[in-house]
Every structure is written in C-alpha cells, then in structure tokens.
Amino acid sequence: MIEFNNVSKVYSNGCKALSNVSLTIEQGEFVAIIGLSGAGKSTLLRSINKMHSISDGILNVNGVEVSKIKGKELRKFRRNIGMVFQSFNLVRRTSVINNVLSSKAADKNVLEVLFGYYSKEEKISALEALDKVGILEKAYIRADQLSGGQMQRVALARTLAQNPKIILADEPVASLDPIMASSVMEDFTKINKETNITVIINIHHVDLALKYADRIIGIRAGEIVFDGPSANITDDILTEIYGREINDDERMIKND
Amino acid sequence: MSKSRIIEQYEMRPKKWVSYLLSIIVIVAILFPAISTISFNGFSKSGLVVAKNIFLGIINPDMSFILDFSELGLPFLLLETAAIAFLGTLIGLIISVPLAFLAARNITNKFVSNIFVTIITIIRTFPVFVYGLMFIRVTGPGAFAGVLTLALTSIGMLSKLFIEVIEDLDTGIIESLDASGCNTLQKIRFGIIPQLMTNFVSILIYRFDINVKNASVLGLVGAGGIGAPLQFAMAGSKWDLVGSLLLGLIVLVLIIETCSDKIRAKLANG
Amino acid sequence: MINYLKSLFVPETFTLSNGKVVKSKFNWTIYIVIALFFLIILAGKFTGFSFETLVDKGANFFDILVKMVKVDFAYFPKIVGPMIDTLTMSLLGTVIGAVFALPAAFICSANLNKNRIFIRIVKTLISIIRTVPVLVYALILTYIFGIGTFAGFLSLTIFTFSICTKMLYEQIETLDNGPFEAMESTGSDKVKATWIAIFPQLRSHYFSTMLYNFEMNVRSAAILGYVGAGGIGLILNENIGWRKYGRVGMILIVLIVTVIAIESLSRFIRKRLG
Incomplete structure (x- = not known):
C-alpha cells in the first residue's frame, strides 16, 4: 500500500512540483497518472522509490516511511519496486539476458558482479521473465539489435526478474509507435492481473490510459485534480486536467 | 510445457x-x-629517506630561492623555461606552415605531398632529447640549444595537425571569390586565412603547452630551463631546493595549461 | 594611408545617412602583434638566441646527421635487449596505469558522483600529477628505487594513470546515463551500477585509450634511459656521449621501426574496436 499524506516537493530552483498531494494506492491496483508535461507526473512517480526525495509531508510505501531511509536501507527498499523508463535504459552493448540479470545484481556480492557470475536458478528466472513478455527466443542477442517495442519488453522483463511488489513506469510507451504502445500496455495489464503487482504508469496518451488502467489520477500544476475509476472520466474532467481540450497527439487511439 | x-x-x-x-x-x-x-631491487638503501625528503621539500620549499629574482632564482628559471618553449613554438610555426601547405593533398600533387609527409614523419619519430644532444654540439649547452630542439620537434606535430586543417578547407568559398574576380593574393587573404586562423592558433597554443613541459625536461640534457638545476639539486641532496623547483614547475605548467584550455575553448566557440 | 593605420588602433566610426553612428568591432590584432614582437625580443634575450652561432656552427648538426647515416649494423644485436626492456616497461606501465585509471575516472565523473567538491579536489590532484613530465618522475624514482627498469616502469605507470583518468572521465561524462539510473532503481549500489551499466559502454573506448597510451609510452620510454631508468635510452645516451654516431643511427632505426610498427598495429586494432 502506498500512502501520500500532504506531500510537497519544491526543487532547489524554487520550482514547486508537488503541492499537498494526498492519495492511497492499494496493492494490485493499475493506476495511470495523466497530465501535461511539467505537471509533476514524473516527480510524483519517482518520489515513490525516492529517485526524487520529497520536501514535505509523509510518504509511506508498504509500511516504510520513504523520506526517513537512505543508503543501504534505501537500496534494500528499492529492490521491491521495479521501474520502467521512456528510453528503456538498457545497456545496449550487452546481451538481452545480461540486461535482465542485471536487476539481480543488487543482491549479489561485488566479486560475482565483477565477473558477471549468475547461478543457474538466476538464469532460469531471467528466462522465465523474458518468456512472460514473449521474447524468450531473443535472450542471447545484443540489446541494440532489438526494436523499440522489444527493448521495452526487455526492460519489463528486467523489472519482473526483480520480483517487485510495485512497478513504476515513467512514460513507458512514449517512444513507441501506436501498435507497439498498445501491446506493451497489454503486457502491463497481464502482469498486473496475473501477479497482483501494483502498476503505476505515467502516461501522456489519455486514450491508452483510459483503455488499460483501472484508476486515473489527473494532475495539474502539482495538484491532484481528479482521482477515480477510469469509467468516471468525462471530457469536462479532461479539460480540467489539461486546462484545454485534449489534442490528437494525446488521443493516440482514434475513436473507431 | x-x-x-x-x-x-x-x-x-x-x-x-x-x-x-x-x-x-x-x-x-x-x-x-x-x-x-622488470627488476625490482627493492628500495635503494636511502630510497625511503629520499622519498620522505622530497615530500618534506615540497611542503617546506626554499623560500629564499623562490623569491630570488636574480639569475639564480626560481622566477628566472621559470621565465627561461617559458621563453624556450615560446621561441621554439614560434620557429616551429614559421617552418611548419609552408611545409604543411606543401604536404597537403588538396594543394599539391600526390607525389610532392608524399615526399613532404615522409619528411615530417621522420622528423616526428626522433625522440626529443636526441635532438637536444645533437644541438648541444652546435650551440654548446644552454637555452639556445633548447629553443632549436623544440623548434624542430614542434615541426613534426604542428605540420601534421596543420595538414589535417588544410585538407578540410572549404573550397566553395575560394570558388565564389574566384567568381567575384579576386586575384590569388586576395583569395588567400579573404578565402583561406580566415578559415585556417582559429584552428592554427588553437593548435599552436596546444603545442606551446606541450613545449613548456618538454622545455623543463630538456634541461636534463643541458639545454637550458629548469631541468638541469633540478638534476643538480637532486644529485647534491638539496631536497628543499628540489621541492621548490618541482613546485615551480607544477605551478608554471598548471597556469599555462589552464590558460591554453580556456583560450582554445573560446576559439572553438567562436 | 594614415586613416588605415589609425583604423588599426582605434575602432572606426561611420555616420550613416540617417544620422546613426556605427562603430566597427574593436580590433585586437595590432595589439597582439605588437605584444608578440616584444615577447619575441625578450625571449630571444632570455635564451641567448643568436643567428651568428646558427650560421657559424649550424653545419655541425648536419655533420652529426651524416655520421649517423653511416649506420653501424654490427651493433644491432646489442640493441635488442634494451629495446625489449623499453617495450616491457611501456607495456606494463600502460596496463597497470590504465587499470588504476578506471576506478579513478568513475569517481571523477560528474554524472556518476554527485559530490562536486570531492570531484573538484580529485581532478585537481590528477592534473597536478599530470603536469610533472615522465622524465622528471623517472629522475626522482631512480633516486628512490635505484637505477633500472623498475623506476622507468613506475614513472610510466604514474603518467599513464594521470592521462588515462582524464581521457576516461571526459568520455564517461558523455555516456548515456539511463542504464545507470535504471540500476540504481533496482537497488544496486553505485559500484555495481557503474560496472554493469557504464563499463560496457566504455569498453571499446577504454581499450583504444590504452593502446594510444602504449604508443605514447614507447616514445617516452625511449628517453627514460637518460636518467638511468633502463631501456634503449641508456645506450642511446652512452653512444651520443662517446660520439659513436654510427651506433646512434642503428639505435634510431630500430626505435623508429618499432614505433611505426606499434603505431600501425594500434591504429589497425583501434579501427576494429570502432
């Protein structure tokens, strides 16, 4: 369970990214955070695993008060939270399976990491993760030979191999074409339904958010302006979140 | 399954x-x-003591030597080192510009270019201090030998880099000047020099930077600058003197390196 | 003419027909030329530059050159040993210097380490190490470790370390930081994250930096013998001292061939590394 209690974030340049955010996300939810770029989506998401630290308020994740932990404790805490990025953030010059295995490095000792040693169990579990996202057969080729959609699947497999309780996805489909974007979103849904992992996605495309997520959080200028089931979203609410009519770019799937 | x-x-x-x-x-x-x-014979008997003394020397340099502005003091030696590097670079420049034009493939034909490239390569491969020892036979020990040595060694690198710049010349400008009826001299003045100037100056400053380091080494073979006093001080176990000389060398090189980096960055950004 | 000369020193002003006054850009050229002129005269005085000496005795240089051309081929067998020493010192100096440079470069990279003050201090230390020429290190180290190849090897190691570190951190700061961020998000510490996410991106650049340094080190190693730090410089210095220029010629041929061979080999490998 993730609990934001009056959380605020002010950057050192004085820019206020979050103001008095309060919300609760239960285990196993599929949440999409929508809003204009610069509205604070990314800050909200990244504060959950303390990639960004908050300046005020209380943030509890599975009973851990995030602002209180650092160093070793923080790293241990992060092992239970997976993260997926817009630009995939794979190590392109190494094989797919090494990328997946890299999420297990946190638990290993430095020498094993230095020599790239992984046990049979770890390799099998990495292959299972690749199988879940449907690219088992790509395991031994170099990551830079994959298409964008396949790269994002590898990134997802890397996160799954970590056995997380929560997956945070920061604009995971923004660099993909519409068909790829939909199928990667389906992967997220499948994982969420089958394994009860909480999935929180920052997303620019409203239609993808409405189609795949169960719950929508609309954020504008650092404040939550909507929080509810995706079924309750109306055009008026979208106008409020975006401060204007949404444009075609944000409406990726045309109403067909 | x-x-x-x-x-x-x-x-x-x-x-x-x-x-x-x-x-x-x-x-x-x-x-x-x-x-x-690699034969490691352990520390020579007094090795550790020497190491300790040099370290102490750097911490407690000989202040009277540092503040001695006569010909025996540190400031004079540093200035001499810089002067050797300065003149050496300049003479190197004067010789390498025509050499570079003669060796550039887009200016002369392949045959001539190959001859000059070979000459430049041969000049480049000789170690610096071989030239130093040879020039000492010409001028006797002293700073003058250092100047000539650095001039010759600078030619190798300067012309090599100049050639690259010249071969990158944008010939479109020359054509357009041709079209507007300029003569050869005007073409060089308005078409070629502006393109080459910043790159050449940047290369020159870079080489000056290297030459300051080389000048300090050349002293070891007796070609002027800070090297010879350093060797004498070490041989005579005057560690505080060694310390001040090293300190002076480090400061001189750091200052010149920083200035050179700044100027070159400014030139590169226009 | 006078106006032209004046325009060199003071920016020209033009009055346009609409009454606006336009000043041309201040021209530094003439001041730089004058300053350079005085610097040259000063530097000439400092270094005892004299054309007379050059004209009178310049021929000596070519005399020596001519004597070198009469190469003493029989001396070749005596060169092989010192040449191998030189290569060995360079190779070991390069490898060990580069191995230490890797962690140092990671520590100094602004995108991996957020401690600005610490980075500033370490970078300054490394540039201080870099300012001291190899030959000066060799001179000092022969006093500490005695005459021989070990002092040469160690001075090359120190020098390689300082140059490699700079070349590497400049490269690391241009690399894609995303994978490193991803590793940190999985709970890896910086050491593991760097090794897994940054090193693979750096690998080919690292090896080509090493090769480049090896080339440079063979050149510098050739002169280390002068201060007694072993290798080919030792016999080179002796033979110049004894005026056995035929032998010097032979040594230089061996040296030049070796350097060119290594440079070509290294260029070939670096091209393949991409």
Missing part, C-alpha cells in the same frame, strides 16, 4: 568459458615474462 522451453533455451546459452580461458592464457603469456624483466 513452458518450463521445458525455458530449460531448452537455458541449455542454448553461449559457453563463454573457452574464450575467457583463452584470453587469460594470452594475458598471462604476455604479462608474465614482462613482469620478470
């Missing part, structure tokens, strides 16, 4: 230990004989 596919894929993993083993064997085969030829 899915389990067996995964096991199958697991068995297909590339077996890397062969290549690991081979690379380890190669590394050991090269490095091991190498290590055995």
